Amino acid sequence: MIQETLKTFKPEQQNLLQILHALQDQHPQNYLTEQALEETARYLKLTKSSVFGVARYYSMFSTTPRGRYIIRICASPVCELLKVNTVIAHLEQILAIKTGETSSDGLFTLELSECLGQCQEAPSMMINDKVYNNLDANRIKTIINEYKQKNHD
Numbered sequence: 001m002i003q004e005t006l007k008t009f010k011p012e013q014q015n016l017l018q019i020l021h022a023l024q025d026q027h028p029q030n031y032l033t034e035q036a037l038e039e040t041a042r043y044l045k046l047t048k049s050s051v052f053g054v055a056r057y058y059s060m061f062s063t064t065p066r067g068r069y070i071i072r073i074c075a076s077p078v079c080e081l082l083k084v085n086t087v088i089a090h091l092e093q094i095l096a097i098k099t100g101e102t103s104s105d106g107l108f109t110l111e112l113s114e115c116l117g118q119c120q121e122a123p124s125m126m127i128n129d130k131v132y133n134n135l136d137a138n139r140i141k142t143i144i145n146e147y148k149q150k151n152h153d
């Protein structure tokens, strides 16, 4: 599977970030395994330590297992002003985790993010690639329930 993904890219070093994104996205636990990083290094003829370094440097990559859904909640000034902390507390309560952790059912990982570019409709968050705005306690509950429902179907 890793090799198949690598072969969809030319073995050029400038493709490193795109490759890491693709490998992370294809893993059900949304992270870069040691094997994926090693095979990427070999494919691009880079040292293992430089590929590991890039994976650890960018907050969008994870080298430890995460949930199927990554919730990135904006903690930048505008969202903060609009009481995003209440929203975060609510999410932590619903998911029974702290920020940075993964729920016990393996579905959700909660992370903080920089501005998502949605300030006019803050507070905002992303779940994987989807953006959610104008968050409040009720909306959070509905959204999380929708994702849980998807996994029961």
Ligand code: FES
Pocket (backbone or CB within 6 Å): 074, 075, 076, 077, 078, 079, 080, 114, 115, 116, 117, 118, 119, 122, 123, 124
């Ligand atoms: S500050 Fe939160 S989306 Fe911009």
